[in-house]
Amino acid sequence: MPIRIPDLLPARRTLEDEGVVVMDQTRSIRQDIRPLQFGLLNLMPNKQRTETQFARLIASTPLQIDLTLVRVSDHQSKNTPEDYLQSFYSTWEEVKTRKFDGFVVTGAPIANLPFEDVRYWPEMLEIMDWTQTNVHHTLFICWGAQAALHHFHGVERYRMDAKAFGVFRHKVLDTRHPFLRGFSDDLAVPVSRYNDIDRTTLGADLDILIDSAEVGICMLDDRKYRAAYMLNHLEYDNTSLADEYKRDLESGLDTPLPLNLFPDNDPAKTPENRWRSHAHLLFQNWINEIYQTTPYDLAKVGTGEW
Numbered sequence: 001m002p003i004r005i006p007d008l009l010p011a012r013r014t015l016e017d018e019g020v021v022v023m024d025q026t027r028s029i030r031q032d033i034r035p036l037q038f039g040l041l042n043l044m045p046n047k048q049r050t051e052t053q054f055a056r057l058i059a060s061t062p063l064q065i066d067l068t069l070v071r072v073s074d075h076q077s078k079n080t081p082e083d084y085l086q087s088f089y090s091t092w093e094e095v096k097t098r099k100f101d102g103f104v105v106t107g108a109p110i111a112n113l114p115f116e117d118v119r120y121w122p123e124m125l126e127i128m129d130w131t132q133t134n135v136h137h138t139l140f141i142c143w144g145a146q147a148a149l150h151h152f153h154g155v156e157r158y159r160m161d162a163k164a165f166g167v168f169r170h171k172v173l174d175t176r177h178p179f180l181r182g183f184s185d186d187l188a189v190p191v192s193r194y195n196d197i198d199r200t201t202l203g204a205d206l207d208i209l210i211d212s213a214e215v216g217i218c219m220l221d222d223r224k225y226r227a228a229y230m231l232n233h234l235e236y237d238n239t240s241l242a243d244e245y246k247r248d249l250e251s252g253l254d255t256p257l258p259l260n261l262f263p264d265n266d267p268a269k270t271p272e273n274r275w276r277s278h279a280h281l282l283f284q285n286w287i288n289e290i291y292q293t294t295p296y297d298l299a300k301v302g303t304g305e306w
Contacts (some may be wrong), residue, residue: 036102045080057235073092136302139230158196166193170210207220207221290302
């Protein structure tokens with residue numbers, strides 16, 4: 001089934017070219033079902049690329065989903081034109097009275113800053129608390145995951161000796177978990193981060209779902225706060241890490257070649273995507289679990305009345 005996004009959103013053509021079914025508003029209103037309401041809080045500078053990556057995965061389901069693109073109110077984007085944001089994005093202030101079945105909070109390229117020094121941190125605190133009253137289930141990604149773990153559970157993070165950068169094998173610890181149905185026992189996952197979380201500070205409410213002896217925890221489930229935390233980037237396309245590597249070099253950074261990405265470790269060769277199937281399966285499972293458990297009456301989301 002299709003995903004419903006704004007008709008003129010540039011991601012639409014990309015998704016249609018890939019064979020993803022995108023529904024227009026006229027067709028959607030003829031279907032006698034309640035579409036799932038999903039929000040994407042996009043904290044990344046390249047908003048078009050990020051929204052395309054997540055829309056591609058959210059669309060990999062037999063359910064109709066209305067996707068609302070959201071940005072923080074207290075932040076001026078340097079990389080995305082304001083008219084684009086005005087056309088396709090709502091601020092959190094504009095959506096905070098709404099209810100959502102599912103909500104995604106992306107990463108942000110601010111790994112070197114303490115959480116409290118991030119300019120929009122006060123709004124992030126409000127958003128994270130808001131997910132407990134207005135969202136059925138939330139998926140936090142990378143920096144967003146570290147921020148939520150810190151806020152909800154006091155989980156500490158620390159700076160690693162070197163940037164974890166490349167594609168690494170990870171172990172699935174619970175193949176019976178609803179989010180991981182059909183997963184292989186291990187999988188390749190793109191990783192790009194300077195920080196790791198201190199697993200000694202994890203509480204009993206957190207279950208590690210995917211782990212790596214080489215680069216640390218990848219995904220956790222949070223029963224108490226109806227959330228999942230993905231510390232890495234299954235949503236990446238095959239050139240995301242390669243483009244980041246080139247940007248770092250152009251900026252004068254001494255970034256090493258991302259591990260296990262380029263064929264024959266040759267950056268002139270196009271990387272192969274070895275995680276796409278698991279990315280789609282994760283989102284299919286996550287959305288299916290939301291569909292099975294969210295109340296039909298959207299007003300009851302977050303109230304505990306279902």
